[in-house]
Amino acid sequence: MIFVDRERELEAIRKRLESDSLELIVIYGRRRIGKTSLALRAVEGYPFVYYLAVEGKNNLSKFKQTVEKQFPEAKYVKEDWESLFHFLKDKVIVIDEFPYLIKEDSSIPSVFQKIIDEVLKGSKTKVILLGSSISMMSDLLSYKSPLYGRRTSTVNLRELRFKDLSKFGFDLIEGIRIYGFAGGVPYYLSKVKTPFLSWINEELKRVDTFVKDEVDFLLRYEFAEISTYKEILLAIAQGKNTLGEIRDFVGVGGEISSYMRKLERIGLVKREVPILGDHKRERKRGRYVIADNFTKFWFNFVYPNISEIEEGKFEIREEEYNKYLGSVFEEVAKEYVKEKYGVNVGRHWFKDVEIDILDKGLRVAGECKWSDNVDGVRVLHEVEGKLKRLKLDVNKIIIFARSFQRTESSERVEYVDLEKLRKWYEES
Template identity: 60%
Template sequence: MIFVNMIFIDRERELESLRQRLNSPNFELIIIYGRRRIGKTTLILKATENTENSIYYLATEGNNLQKFKEISRKKFPEIEYIKEDWEALFNFLKDKVIIIDEFPYMIEEDKTIISTFQRIVDNILKNSKTKLVLLGSSISIMENALSYKSPLYGRRTASMKIKELKFKDLKYYNLSIEEAIKIYGFAGGVPFYLNKVRTPFYNWINEELKKPDSFIKDEIDFLLRYEFKDISTYKEILFAISLGKNTLGEIKDFVKVKGDISSYLKKLERIELISREVPVTEGIRSKRGRYIIVDNFTNFWFRFIYPNLSLIEEGKYEIDEKEYNEYLGLVFEKICREYIKDKYNVKKIGKQWWKDIEIDILALGDMKIAGECKWSENVNPVKILSNLEEKLKKLDISVDKYIIFARSFSNNEKIDKAEFIDIKNIRKWFFS
């Protein structure tokens, strides 16, 4: 089965907002950013597909001024006679829609470019009908460009941070619930990866890994190099976290970096590959925080690809279904949290733990909900519920409702205050 390109799933609000901005009679400086592969370029091109006076320029690592003029000349031949100068070119292009993709490349090439654009906005564009759209995949660089220290601060009229799709959005890909969960474990909610996948998933992934030019093998290197010059330490940190080394001390011991490792972790947090998780009932400064990989594809890559690169290069590696099912336990927890957030008014949700006691889900909101997630068949729900109640008692936490999730249960016993959610219930919710 080949997927249809569903890049605009859950993007209707962004698309409508962009179109309103682009049709405004006033000047607009729109900033669009988010990780690579998330669909930023397709979104803006869709929003401007019927706009005749628009220019789309994809920045590169060098000679951007010359290349920008050449791209503009193909749409507006008269620009050939304009001086090769940013201010002169923008003055000529006044009242047009100007899209510059991967703007961070221009910043890397010329550190003064943001100041130059500030002068252009203040002196040439601000009283015009020009629409200037800047896109970037380097979250750190784009957020710096938006900060109060940036020359462009206060000039933007709109900014959009494009994020991953939710698990439930995968229903538009015409998948069975089982295939959706497998694919979500690989692709997360990143449209680029979702549009690469074919079904059945196990056949596709193992065929893909045997291709000498598979995008999967060097995808993480490609993503990290966009943010960091030296990626080796960042890769080892991510590998450590994927292996369950979640505390600062455990990560440092594994990576064996001299000096403080906190700066590396903060940078990985900033680009949203990892986050510092704390028990739900505690604040962000809790000393019991631990690091997790946020992104499913990154988790998948360090679990299955990174340790097996040599075998993959030889064409001798296949992903084992049993091992992948074990990995899906973590993915299933994410799906269960999304289920609860979708069904209940939740203000805060996550794990709760103390020493050797851990609860998969604790949700705080209109009601307090505790849950356990078991990506297994024939789970005894009464036994899991009893264990959960015992753990809550030890932690001195009372809740209004219990929810036990599993692929299937050994019985369907009804218990007050408890809900047993199996794959059939998940399917019903998924397609609702």
């Protein structure tokens, strides 16, 4: 896998590895985000044991076998966690998918607490725990966990930025198309080929493609029963953004809020509120949206068409995908504004007035059009009209489009077409 833009996290972990004290490092993040690549890159040059936990039974026995392959003399060590960690004292121990150990044995956090407090106390051992189950790893970090207060470093590994896609060799337009599918998840980015639409249509015809089952795997890391969660995500993908709309679509008897909270907790769903509103007061006006592009893509194109995909009859048409890319282009535009102007931006709406990009300090407002030959002057007047209706005054208006047929020269407005965006995208 291409190793992109993890230098800050890598440096933080290596500083811990270079210390003269016991370290417990926790790395977590969604499936395919690059946790294993980061950990293995960090421990290069150190004496280490890497164990990938499995779902099911006998992880302790399998861990001992792994240790023996690295250090044959470990065959004389008693098969329990305390004895094996004592044997590995002053080395680096990496356990991937740590939540599987907890699923097999719920006492594991307490066992590891004892190991940290008693067996490894005063040593230079480095223990690195990795996990893809966001809910279980969050519980592991909470004050209720036996390991609370023992960790010395925590890395919540997130998606790459859109701009990082240039380092995978994708040009701007293909980069936007691919970002709509893969987001900033390294594994997906490493799988994609260009031209994207040709690749994805061929990929969906493959019997063994990872695309068809990926979201099921993602959800099963977190939930025993996934059908209701899938229907909720389908509802949101189809524009049902309020609690009432989602409940009516899914048809779940009783309260649906607990499902939504769990989806928010693991980062698949987020609740957006108008950026200028008070978040507590504006909860009723909030909208649920899918938080990552791969999940959004899957519920727009894969899940609703799974029967046709299985028959090899489904194909994503360019015009259909371009329509989908409107919201993706908006994410790219927000990243551009955030980097260039140093502000955090979001959407703002009140009644029937909506602005694509706005920051709380009212420095910038923006509008995004994933279209060619856009009349930039007309869009500028539309944005000014919206701001007037909302009684807002901003320093700068930024209009994004693939290309413009007409613009207006003014210091107050910036027009960003694909040519200008490409220069920013290709900057190192």
